[in-house]
Amino acid sequence: MKQYLSNKINDLPASATLTMAAKAREMKNEGVDIIGLSLGEPDFNIPEFIKDAAIDAINDNYNSYTPVDGYLDLKQSISNKFKRDNNLNYNTNQIVVSTGAKQSIANAVQALVKPGEEVILLAPFWVSYSAIVLMAEGIPKIIKSDISSDFKVDAEEIEKAISDKTKMIIINSPNNPSGSIFKFEELNKIASVLIKYPQIFVLSDEIYEHINYGVKHVSFASIAGMYERTITVNGIAKAFAMTGWRIGYLGAPEWIAKACTKLQGQVTSGANCIAQKATIKALTESPKKINYMIQEFKERKNMIIKLLSEIKGFKLNNPDGAFYVFPDISYYFGKEIAGKIINSASDFAMIILEKAHVATVTGDAFGCPKNIRISYAASQENIKEAVNRIKNLLN
Numbered sequence: 001m002k003q004y005l006s007n008k009i010n011d012l013p014a015s016a017t018l019t020m021a022a023k024a025r026e027m028k029n030e031g032v033d034i035i036g037l038s039l040g041e042p043d044f045n046i047p048e049f050i051k052d053a054a055i056d057a058i059n060d061n062y063n064s065y066t067p068v069d070g071y072l073d074l075k076q077s078i079s080n081k082f083k084r085d086n087n088l089n090y091n092t093n094q095i096v097v098s099t100g101a102k103q104s105i106a107n108a109v110q111a112l113v114k115p116g117e118e119v120i121l122l123a124p125f126w127v128s129y130s131a132i133v134l135m136a137e138g139i140p141k142i143i144k145s146d147i148s149s150d151f152k153v154d155a156e157e158i159e160k161a162i163s164d165k166t167k168m169i170i171i172n173s174p175n176n177p178s179g180s181i182f183k184f185e186e187l188n189k190i191a192s193v194l195i196k197y198p199q200i201f202v203l204s205d206e207i208y209e210h211i212n213y214g215v216k217h218v219s220f221a222s223i224a225g226m227y228e229r230t231i232t233v234n235g236i237a238k239a240f241a242m243t244g245w246r247i248g249y250l251g252a253p254e255w256i257a258k259a260c261t262k263l264q265g266q267v268t269s270g271a272n273c274i275a276q277k278a279t280i281k282a283l284t285e286s287p288k289k290i291n292y293m294i295q296e297f298k299e300r301k302n303m304i305i306k307l308l309s310e311i312k313g314f315k316l317n318n319p320d321g322a323f324y325v326f327p328d329i330s331y332y333f334g335k336e337i338a339g340k341i342i343n344s345a346s347d348f349a350m351i352i353l354e355k356a357h358v359a360t361v362t363g364d365a366f367g368c369p370k371n372i373r374i375s376y377a378a379s380q381e382n383i384k385e386a387v388n389r390i391k392n393l394l395n
C-alpha cells in the first residue's frame with residue numbers, strides 16, 4: 001500500500017521515542033515484564049492544585065472551542081511567567097498556545113522555513129526536530145558533538161556550518177537527550193556569531209527549563225540582539241508531569257506568532273479547553289511547588305550514573321538537567337551479546353529490550369550513533385532493577 005501514500009509520508013521517519021514506547025507497551029500487553037525507560041515522561045502524579053483547577057473548569061462548563069491561539073487569561077499567565085522566570089517581555093499577541101511543545105516547534109518551522117533552506121541542528125538533538133524540518137522541505141544541517149565536549153557545540157563550529165541557505169538554528173537547553181545546559185557565556189558567544197547573520201532565526205526549545213540541577217537557565221531571547229529573531233518554546237508536560245494534557249506554547253515576534261496561529265487554525269484549532277484552564281494554575285503558582293520532583297530526579301540521576309558506571313563499556317557524562325542519561329556504548333560494537341553481533345546503538349537498544357526487557361532509545365535517532373538514551377523518569381526501584389538486568393545480560 002506504500003505506493004498510495006504521499007512521498008512526504010513515505011520519506012518521514014517514525015518517531016524513535018514513540019516507536020520504542022509502543023513496542024515496549026506491546027510486549028507488556030503480551031505479558032513480558034518490561035521496564036520502560038524509553039519515554040521522557042515523569043512518573044509523578046499531577047499536583048493536586050492543578051487537578052482541582054481542571055475539575056473546576058469542567059464544573060464551570062468549559063466545553064466550547066477555544067480561541068486558536070489560546071484563552072486570553074492563559075496567554076496573560078504565560079506572559080507573566082516569561083517575565084517572572086525568563087526576563088522576557090512577550091505581550092499576549094506574541095503568544096500562541098498549542099497542543100504540546102512539539103506542535104509549537106512544528107508551527108514555527110512550518111511558518112518560517114522554505115523548501116531548500118537549512119536548519120542547523122546541534123547533535124545530540126531531540127528526535128523530532130529533523131523530521132519536522134524535513135516536513136517543511138527544509139534541510140537539517142547537523143553539527144556533531146560527543147561526550148568529550150559534554151555534548152555541546154561551540155559558536156565557532158556553528159559559524160562554520162552557516163551558509164547563505166541557513167534559515168534557522170534550533171537550540172535546546174537543557175538538552176534532550178544529553179541533559180547538558182548551555183551557560184550564559186556559551187549562549188552569548190553563539191549570539192555574537194548570529195548577530196552577523198540577521199537572516200537566521202533561532203528556535204529556543206526550553207521545555208526542560210525547570211528540570212535543572214543547579215546551572216542558571218538562560219532564555220536565548222533574553223540575550224542582547226536576539227529577541228527579534230527568537231521563538232521561545234515551552235510547555236507544562238515535563239515540569240508538572242502533564243505529558244498527556246498536551247499544552248505547549250511559544251513566545252515570538254508578533255508576525256511570527258500570527259503566522260503560527262494561521263497555520264494552527266487550519267490544522268488543529270485551539271488546544272483543549274480543560275487543559276488550558278489547568279495550565280493557568282500551573283503557571284501562576286511558584287515553580288518552587290515542584291521542587292520535590294526536581295530533588296527526586298536529582299537523586300535518581302546520581303543513582304543511575306553510579307550504577308551504570310559500574311558496567312564495563314558505559315561512558316557517561318553528568319547531566320545538569322532533563323531526566324536522561326546518554327551513555328556512549330560503542331565499546332560493544334563488534335562484540336557478541338546473547339548470540340548477536342552488535343553493530344550499532346540500535347542493535348544494542350534492541351538486544352537489551354529483547355533479552356533484558358528494558359526499553360531505551362537508540363542514539364541514532366538523536367544524531368549520535370554511539371549512544372543510547374535512558375530515561376530516569378521512573379521509580380528508583382525500577383531504575384535499579386533495569387540496570388541490574390542490563391548488567392546481567394552484558395556479563
Ligand code: GLU
Pocket residue numbers: 015017018038039040041102126127128176
Ligand atoms: N519528548 C519526550 C521524549 O523525548 C516525549 C516523546 C516524544 O514526543 O518524542 O521522550
